[in-house]
Amino acid sequence: MPPHFHLCFLLFFCLDQGFSAQLEQGNVSVYAALGGQAEFILHVIPSGCSHTGRRCSEYEWRKQDNTKIANFKEQNWTCVNVYKHKCKGYENGSLQLSNISTEDSGYYFVDLYNTTGTLVAKLWFLLQIQDPISEPKVNYSCLKNGTIQFSCSVQNGTDPVYSWAIEGMSPVDNCIYTQNGTCTISITSQLMPREVKCTVKNQISTNFSRSIIASCPDPVSEPKVNYSCLKNGTILQLSCSVQSGTDPEYSWTIEGMSPMDNCTYSQNGTCTISIASQLMPREVTCTVKNQISMNVSHSINASCPETSTSALAPTLASSELPSIISTVDNRTMSLDNRTMPKNINTSWTDSHCLQKCIMKSAIWGSVVLLVTSLALILGCLYTMPKE
Known part of the structure; x- marks a missing residue:
């Protein structure tokens, strides 16, 4: 029978009988771990049960397939069928089941009767079996955009709910879930390490990951x-x-x-x-x-501009200016830079040397020509016949 049908029925029944009940009691979820205990607590005592207001005269528990579980009447507490050794009743009619198995999940109903045997209330519960949460595992990776991506996962646990604590701040739960159920968040990377912790819980258990220190290098900027x-x-x-x-x-x-x-x-x-x-x-x-x-x-x-020879000469040669050699009339003349001023112009020195060489050559040529001419004249005079 659908839950909303039960709730409508309970509302109608409460109005018709003239007593008030907590509406949540008509569709209460009970969670239990596999092999653990489940308790179906009755918080509502209908006014039609007893003039003392303490409890009803009889409580009859059954499962959704009409399998009888227990009958509590006055001081007689009886569990039946497969629940005989796993059932326990309380004075107010509440029920406890132990050694829960997967077959125990589903809807449970209880009928409440007054001392005259009149049905005064009909309540139901939904039992859900959950695995406890195992220890969460946290990993992180550094992304190219300068953020850190954290992922948290558990190996066991039904319907896990994740939250994060970063450097002791309030938990954040804005997870992005992957296909395998891993919870992932991204935060901006900082130069200082970030302490991160993941908390996972469900209705029956809570577990915490170990704290990790996360730090990422900064991405390189454009060179x-x-x-x-x-x-x-x-x-x-x-x-x-x-x-x-x-x-x-x-x-x-x-x-x-x-x-x-x-x-x-x-x-x-x-x-x-x-x-x-x-x-x-x-x-x-x-x-x-x-x-x-x-x-x-x-x-x-x-690219580099081409450099001329004259510009390269001071860099490629030694610190001393090169010697310039000139030969005139089988005599060698050396214009050594050590005898020149330090700021002398090399091109001017070359021109000046050439001029001096030409002048000396002209003088010596004139002397040679004069001597030769004189010798010829004397020879001619010496060979002429005497009168």
Whole structure:
């Protein structure tokens, strides 16, 4: 018989007999553990039972299939059938069953009679068998969006109800249930550990998980890449850094080649590498990752300007200016920079040396020409016939 039909019947019966009863007594759920005890307590004593108001004269208990359970009349308390050794009655007509089995679940009815044998009340109870809650198990995982996901589950327990206590705060019960019945919540990750405890209960038992300390690394932010050209113009220096992220790991990809991770780290955690500069731009990306996340920088085209020979000379040569060698008339002249002022202009020195060499060559040429001409004149005079 449906529960709502029983409730309507009870309301009608109460109004007709002129006594008041607690409506909850007409459809009370009783919970019991398998192998435990179940008590069907009568809180209502109809006024029609006895002028003393203490109790009715007779109580007749049966199950929904009309199986008789017990009959309590005056001082005679009798349990019958399979309930003979698991039934106990109380003075006010309440019933106790022990060693509960799954077959005991269902509706139980009791008829109350007064001293004249008139039925004055009809009440019923619903017995539900539940397994006690086992110890909850809590796990957590760190998500890429910077949150911690907690899951709580029990191996045994009928109709478990979950709640969470985070760092001693009031329990929260906004679970998201998975298909296997696991209760999951997500909270924002913090740098400090989070103490978490899960509580699970049902109608017959309550159990608590062990406290766990949960902490997650911060996800890495978008990497920033910079580059610079060294003075000699042959080395390109690349640096990569992130604003946030726990234990970042860096790697580089240059023109689509395999990643390289031979970083040199600075005190502020910046990863720096140096590569040979080329005239063509170099496409570079930096990848940063940690345990929970990965992020890739925007691609940049890195190149260094070509440096002229004169500009490279002070960097590539020694600290002393090079010696300039000049040969004039089988004599060697050395313009050593150690005899020159430190701020001398090299191009001006070369031009000045050339001018001096030309001038000396012209003088010596003129001398040679004069001597040769004189010798020719003297030879001619010496060979002329005398008169």
